Structure formats: C-alpha cells, structure tokens
Amino acid sequence: MELLDVSLINWSRGQFALTAMYHWIFVPLTLGVGVVMAIMETLYYKTGKEEWKKATKFWMTLFGVNFACGVATGIILEFQFGTNWSNYSWFVGDIFGAPLAIEGMLAFFLEATFISIMFFGWKKVSKGFHLASTWLVMLGATFSALWILVANAWMQHPIGMEFNPDTARNEMVSFWSILLSPIALNKFFHTVLSGWVLGALFVVGVSSWFILKKRELDFALRSIKIGAIFGFISTILIIATGDGSAYHVAQKQPMKLAAMEGLYEGKAGANIVAMGLLNPDKQYDNEEETFIVKMDVPVPKLLSLLGYRDGDAFVPGIKDIIHGYTLSDGTEVSSFAEKQVSGKKAIQALNDYREAKATGNDSLAVAHKAVLDEHFANFGYGYLEKPADLIPNVALVFYSFHIMVALGMLFLVIFMAVWFFHWKKKLENVRWLLWGSLFSIPLGYLATQLGWVVAEVGRQPWAIQDVLPVQAAVSSISTGSVQLTFFLFLALFTALLIAEIRIMVKQIQKGPGNE
Amino acid sequence: MTTYAFFQHYWWFLISLLGGLLTFLLFIQGGQSMLFSLSKTEDEKRLLVNVLGRKWEYTFTTLVTFGGAFFASFPLFYSTSFGGAYWVWVIILFAFTIQAFSYEFQSKPGNVYGKTTYRSLLFINGLLGTFLLGVAVATFFTGSDFTVGKDNITNIASPVISRWGSGWHGLEALLCPRNLFLGLAIFFLARTQATLFFINRLKHEVLENRSHKYLLYNAIPFVVFFLAFLISIFLSEGFAVQDNGAVYMEKYKYLHNLIEMPVVGILFLLGVLTVLYGIIASILKQSFKKGIWFSGVGTVVTVTMLLLIAGYNNTSFYPSSSDLQSSLTIFNASSSEFTLKAMSWASILVPIVAGYIFIAWRALEKKKTDMDDINSDSHAY
Numbered sequence: 068m069e070l071l072d073v074s075l076i077n078w079s080r081g082q083f084a085l086t087a088m089y090h091w092i093f094v095p096l097t098l099g100v101g102v103v104m105a106i107m108e109t110l111y112y113k114t115g116k117e118e119w120k121k122a123t124k125f126w127m128t129l130f131g132v133n134f135a136c137g138v139a140t141g142i143i144l145e146f147q148f149g150t151n152w153s154n155y156s157w158f159v160g161d162i163f164g165a166p167l168a169i170e171g172m173l174a175f176f177l178e179a180t181f182i183s184i185m186f187f188g189w190k191k192v193s194k195g196f197h198l199a200s201t202w203l204v205m206l207g208a209t210f211s212a213l214w215i216l217v218a219n220a221w222m223q224h225p226i227g228m229e230f231n232p233d234t235a236r237n238e239m240v241s242f243w244s245i246l247l248s249p250i251a252l253n254k255f256f257h258t259v260l261s262g263w264v265l266g267a268l269f270v271v272g273v274s275s276w277f278i279l280k281k282r283e284l285d286f287a288l289r290s291i292k293i294g295a296i297f298g299f300i301s302t303i304l305i306i307a308t309g310d311g312s313a314y315h316v317a318q319k320q321p322m323k324l325a326a327m328e329g330l331y332e333g334k335a336g337a338n339i340v341a342m343g344l345l346n347p348d349k350q351y352d353n354e355e356e357t358f359i360v361k362m363d364v365p366v367p368k369l370l371s372l373l374g375y376r377d378g379d380a381f382v383p384g385i386k387d388i389i390h391g392y393t394l395s396d397g398t399e400v401s402s403f404a405e406k407q408v409s410g411k412k413a414i415q416a417l418n419d420y421r422e423a424k425a426t427g428n429d430s431l432a433v434a435h436k437a438v439l440d441e442h443f444a445n446f447g448y449g450y451l452e453k454p455a456d457l458i459p460n461v462a463l464v465f466y467s468f469h470i471m472v473a474l475g476m477l478f479l480v481i482f483m484a485v486w487f488f489h490w491k492k493k494l495e496n497v498r499w500l501l502w503g504s505l506f507s508i509p510l511g512y513l514a515t516q517l518g519w520v521v522a523e524v525g526r527q528p529w530a531i532q533d534v535l536p537v538q539a540a541v542s543s544i545s546t547g548s549v550q551l552t553f554f555l556f557l558a559l560f561t562a563l564l565i566a567e568i569r570i571m572v573k574q575i576q577k578g579p580g581n582e
Numbered sequence: 583m584t585t586y587a588f589f590q591h592y593w594w595f596l597i598s599l600l601g602g603l604l605t606f607l608l609f610i611q612g613g614q615s616m617l618f619s620l621s622k623t624e625d626e627k628r629l630l631v632n633v634l635g636r637k638w639e640y641t642f643t644t645l646v647t648f649g650g651a652f653f654a655s656f657p658l659f660y661s662t663s664f665g666g667a668y669w670v671w672v673i674i675l676f677a678f679t680i681q682a683f684s685y686e687f688q689s690k691p692g693n694v695y696g697k698t699t700y701r702s703l704l705f706i707n708g709l710l711g712t713f714l715l716g717v718a719v720a721t722f723f724t725g726s727d728f729t730v731g732k733d734n735i736t737n738i739a740s741p742v743i744s745r746w747g748s749g750w751h752g753l754e755a756l757l758c759p760r761n762l763f764l765g766l767a768i769f770f771l772a773r774t775q776a777t778l779f780f781i782n783r784l785k786h787e788v789l790e791n792r793s794h795k796y797l798l799y800n801a802i803p804f805v806v807f808f809l810a811f812l813i814s815i816f817l818s819e820g821f822a823v824q825d826n827g828a829v830y831m832e833k834y835k836y837l838h839n840l841i842e843m844p845v846v847g848i849l850f851l852l853g854v855l856t857v858l859y860g861i862i863a864s865i866l867k868q869s870f871k872k873g874i875w876f877s878g879v880g881t882v883v884t885v886t887m888l889l890l891i892a893g894y895n896n897t898s899f900y901p902s903s904s905d906l907q908s909s910l911t912i913f914n915a916s917s918s919e920f921t922l923k924a925m926s927w928a929s930i931l932v933p934i935v936a937g938y939i940f941i942a943w944r945a946l947e948k949k950k951t952d953m954d955d956i957n958s959d960s961h962a963y
Contacts (some may be wrong), residue, residue: 069734072666073754077911124960128961131686131961132686132687132690133700134686134687135683135685135687136682136683136684137640138642138683139679139680139682139683140679140681141646142642142645142646142675142678142679142682143675143679145646145650146649146664146671146675148647148653148660148664149653149660149663149664149665149671150660150664150665150668150671150672150675151665153660153661153662153664153665153666153743153744154661154665154741154742154743154744155661155734156653156657156660156661157657157660157661157743157744158735158743160653160657160658160660160917161657161917161918161921162921163653164653164655164657164917164921165654165655165659165917165924165925166919167650167653168647168650168651168653168655168925168928169654169656169925169928170650170930171643171646171647171648171649171650171651172647172650172651172928172929172932172935173928173931173935175643175646175647176643176647176935176939177935177938178641178643179639179640179643179937180942181643181938181942182639183636183637183639183942183946184942184945184946186961187636187946187959187961188945188946190958190959191945191946191948192945196945200942217698233615233920234656234918235732235733235735235743236731238917238918238920239917239918239920239921239924240920242920242924246613342746351946383693385781397672411738414735414736414738415736417735417736418733421732421733421736449738450738450741471657515709520865537848539741540914541742541745542661542665542666542668542742543665543740543742543744543745544665544668544746544751545749548668548669548751552672559676559679559680562694562695563683565694565695566683566687566692566693566695567683567687569692569693570687570690570691570692570693572692573690573691573692574690574691574692577691581597
C-alpha cells in the first residue's frame, strides 16, 4: 500500500496557498474599485458632468486590468480542489460543490455578460443601461465572493450536514443553515469590506499621487473625496465584522484564537496582546516564556470580553486545548488524547460498518453505525498522530493577526485625515499625508493577505474543522508532479503580476485625460 | 417524478448541455488558433482579436460553470478525474489561464512582454484548449486507468479513495487513437465555427473571403475525424451497467443507446445535419452569413446528445478500463438527493441568465464590426 508522504501534503498546501494568495492580490481591488466606479458613474448619470465620466472610465480601465488577472488565477483555484485535493472533493463535495456551481451559474455569468457592456457599450447602449451594467458587474463580483466565502466558512465550521457511511462522505441536510450560517455571513461581509478598504486606499493613494504631481487636480480631488468617505465607512464596518470574526473563532476554533494571541496557558479575564515578540524556543510542552517582550492592550479582560462576551470568561490556551479544559459555563472539553481515541473509534466503526454491510449483516451494521455516530464529531482526530499536529504555526498566525489589526487602525486614521483636510480645502498642502496615502497602497495589500493567513494557517491541520485534516484530503499524485506545477504556476503568476503592475503604473501615469 | 434517479438524470442533462454550449463557444479558441494564419496584416489581426475579445468571457465562464456543476452534481468524477488525470487537466487549465489576461494586456502600454507574446498565448490556448478538452471527453467513451475504493478512507496511513493507475496521470490518453480522433475533431470544429463567426460578424472583405477558404480547409478534417470517432465508438464495446450496478462490456453499447433512446438518437442526427447545413450552405453560397447559428445550435444539440449517450441508458459515463467495477455512473458518482434537489431550485434561474446574456449580446452586436469600430473604441484591444 502506497503511503502518503508529508512533502506531498506540504507541496499541495503550498500550491494552493500560492494560487489563493495571487488570486487575492487581484480580487479585492476589483471589489473595492468596482463600487467606486459604480458610484462615479451614478454621479455622471445624475449630473451629466463629463468629469465624472472621465473619472469613471479611468478607474474602470484599472478595474479591467485587475479583473483579467483575478479570472486567470481563479480558474486554477476552482479546479485545484479536484486536482490536488481529490479526497476532499469526494468527502465533502456534496456540500462544498453546490456553492461553487451556483457561483458559476448565477454570479460569474452576471459579471461576464455585463462587463462586455461596461467596457464596449458606451456608444452602443443608453446611459441608463450602461449604468445598470456597471452596477451589475459590481454585484456579480460581490455575489461571486458570497458563494466561495460561504463554502470557506463551512470548512471552518461544518454544519448542515450528516455523514453517510454507505457513501463514505458528508451529505448536505440543510442548504439554508449553510448559506445563512452567522459565520458565513460575517466572513462574507468582513472579506468584501476588506476589498472595499483596499479599493478605497488605492483610489486615495493614486489620487494623492496626482495631487503631489499637480496633475488632473479636479479629477484627483473628486476621486479622493469619494475614496476617503468610502474607505472610512468601510473601515468602521470592518472593525465591527472583525469583532464578529474574533467571537466566532473563539467559539468554534479556540486553537486558532490561542495562536492569534500567542496564548499557551489559558486564563479567566484574559487580556489582548497589543504587540509582542514571541520566544522562538517556546513549545506547548516546555516551560519557556512565551514572549521575549509583550505589551497588552490597556483595557483589561478584553480578550475574554470579545471572545465570550464576558470579561471573566476562561479563554483556553494551546496547552489547555491539548490537555482538556472546562469553560466558564461548565462545559468540559476533551483533551487531544481523548479526541484522538474517539476519532480512531469512529474510523474503525466506519470500517466495521462497511464490512458488515458488504457481508449483508445489517444488525451488526446498525451497531457499528451507532458507534460511528457517537464518535463522528472527532472523526478527523483519528488521522492525527501527536498533540503537536493540532497546533498551527503560532508565530505566523500571531504576527499576521497583529500586523493586520495595526494596519487597519492606520487606514482609519489615513481616511479620517484625508477627509478632514479635503473638507478644509487644505489637502494639496499636506504633502506628508499625500505621500503616506500613496505608500499605504501596498500596506492595504499586505493587510488583506495577512487576513487570509490568519484564517487559513490558523485552522491547520484541518481542511474541514475537526472532520478532515489535510493529510486525509490530498490527492494521490507524486510529489514531483506537484512541485513541477507549483513552479509552473509560480512563474506564470509572477510574470502576470509584473506585467499587471507595469500596465497599472503606465495607465495611471497616462491619467484620465489622455485616453 | 421527482425521485433521486430523476435528479441524477436531470443533472447529467445539465452537464451535457453545458458541455454542448462549451463546445460551441470554443469557436473563440478556434479563432485564436488562426490569428497568425487567417490574418496577414496588423489591422486584420487587430480586428480578429477584437471581435473574439468581446466574447471570450462567455467561453471561459461556461468552462468554469461546467467544472463547478460537475463538482456539485458528480463529485466522484471531480475527485477521480481531476486528481487522477492530473497532467491533462493542469495543461488544460494552464491553456485557459493564459487566455484570461492576454486580451486585456496585449495593447496596453507597459505590458512587458509585447503584443506578439500575448497573441502567441492566445494561439496556444486555441490549440491545446480545444484538442485536450476533446481528448479528455473522449475518455468518457474509451475509459481510463483508475480505481475507486471508498473503504480506503478508513486506512489512516493512506486514505485516498480514487487512485490513478498510470504514472503519466492522464497523458496516456494521447496514445489512444479514438481519443485523438475526438480531440482533433473538436479542434477543427472550433476552427470551422470561428470562420463561420468571422463571416457573420466582420465587415472586412478580405477577411471574409479568406474565412470562406479556411472554412473548407477546416470543415473537411473536422468531418473526417468526427466520423472516425463516431464509427469507432459505435462499432466498439461500451461500458454498460446492470441493474445491480455491476459494470460489464457490451458490444455496440453506444449504438444501442442511440437506438434505444429514439429522442436522443433523432436529436443527435438532426444536430449533426444542422451543423453540416450551416457549413455546406456557407461554403456554397458566399452571401449566406448565418452559418454560425445553424452550426452553433447543431453543435450544442449534437454534443449534448453525445454526452447523454455516454451517461444515460445504464451506461458508465466515466469508465475505468483497468477495474470495471470502479467505473463511474450517474448513480454511484452523484451528489445526494438533497443536494441535487437544492441545486435544481437554483437552476430554475438559468433561463433568466440566458435571457440577459441574449439581451447583452444583441445590444453589442447590432451591426457588423469593422476597423472604424475598433479605432473609435477607447477600450479596444
């Protein structure tokens, strides 16, 4: 029997991460700039002012360049579930596939159809039809995000399903509980808002460049105002949804929360770390200090309050999750060892059930099914070998989370400041702010990438939380094949990114007045 | 009426229809494969790129939807074929990925690699995308080297359910002449339809005349390879399924399916005749410009029926040549009844999608495209 090797799993994960991260360079900008250009075209439609049309077309061109790259990387992502995660595709395809199909049928076609009108229809359709097309493209992009984020949220918190031992897979029993899961809705809004913040930063940053260069001032001031207001509102909303995310993570993925906070030993009334330097020698089973240096947020018990809506609530650390713990409400949570035993019982019961069915012994099958049902919640733990398998890369998750939050706060300050100085009609003189806005564009990309690092690295080792670890999800192909495709895609995506950045820079330099 | 089997048949029909639509829309790829031969001057190339570039997203989106729908409705196919025939699918994906940005980037200043590079990528997409999709679909009739063992999931050290036998991971399909027949048929069909599309859309005498010539050059090999594929599968053994789910080889299975499902058989023949009518009428009569619509509708119907022949009437739609009992059928590879039902509700919205595609297509295609249109369009490629 061929055994799966660790390098295959790691290269498969690497390839998926590579594709997802490149995809997410392009997509958030289309989400954010899509709204901005739709607002501007609406203003053109209402006022008839050519300046708004000029601004719309400028941002639309940049949208188009990004959109093409998002499409190019997106198709690889979709099919990678099959090519590299074939076991996953069967084990949960009954649930995960449906959002993908609906995404294609309803959202992608909306985008693909109306984007032609948006780009090529200025002289061929009425102003109203064109405006509607632009909004529909924006809506299509947002709906696309909805369905894939519903699917992703389900992986973080699998609900609305039952395991069917006859088919050896999980099957959907409630479409609405999957679609309307609070985690899915929160994830959708948080992620789309991150795109809006990035789009706003981009508009503000590019407009700042025009102001610094004293070019296209009318266009730049119109754009920067809309960008700053849109960005400010989006950042406020993203803080609210970020709170929702943290709450859900605390409830459903305590290991992720512990990694986000570098919390090895749980405590009641836990604080939030404002910033800190992790001790690289720290392991869950040694007594080293967790931090070399650390500073808490000066609001006591904030982690307990945000995570459990109770300032005195117990927040489990990594050690507690490994060894078992009791929550403030008295709920006892089993240790890794207990869950591992339970998971192995579930897997064995599935094996026994299928054997009994194959030999026609239905009564024995019923008995094994009862054991399987009893232990299925821990099914995935049966594939894990040791406690350390349960712990994600703490440093990566911790730093990603804290840098993302810090950047979010910085963006809020930038949007407020730009809006304020624009209102005071002094923006052109505040050059440090204009430069700051310009250089905040790459920081916006960094923040959105880090958000995904927290979400995805933080849930390791799970492909599906508690049900399917990555080693049981991967395809049976040679590591060499995956390495080859990894570097193939790396070369393609990097070449694409280089061209995309250069085209964007050239288009910006060209400006809105020189079509 | 609304039994599990009904939904399994319904979703195989939708997959088949999507396959038919995708095959028709591959005319974009066919056109791309002629960028360096049909057009001789830069203006001609630009015109071709722009008429194709206004439609490429339909093909791309249909391919993505085809994949998503296959995943959702027949996940065992998705996991078995994509995870097993890894290299064929990766090359197909690669071929389509390079298309997605090549239109948008080629005329933009600062595109780094130059216009010719992007057009070459479009050419590669046209060549490999069509041919390999044809080869992959041909394996629905000729079989592949894989096993499926759902019990494997309880093997903690190696829980993979679907395993591919050949180390070539799908590329071995290129050694089977019948697969090559369909691959080449799809390639030449895409080119044939592209010439019909150009005849219909372009207001450019030189390109129109040249398209008529190219129509003949491509239609003949298309017909030859398509007939070779049809004859080879109709006269060979097919993968039949007993009532208990056991798969066995049946002589003339696909021919039997054609006869035993008369509606499918008649529509298949009508589809083929409609394609031929579109082609022949366009060849014989220079003033006949609507060949693409006859050929297009005929292609959708023919391919849909061909895929129904592969999956209906107790047939394995994705057979295993190395382990017959691992073969996939619409019954053992489908999603649960609940999921198929839930997605069927969503599929009710498809006519609305078709409606707005029609409206948008019409809005942009009120008149034929010429160089003036391209030169006056600020977003032209």
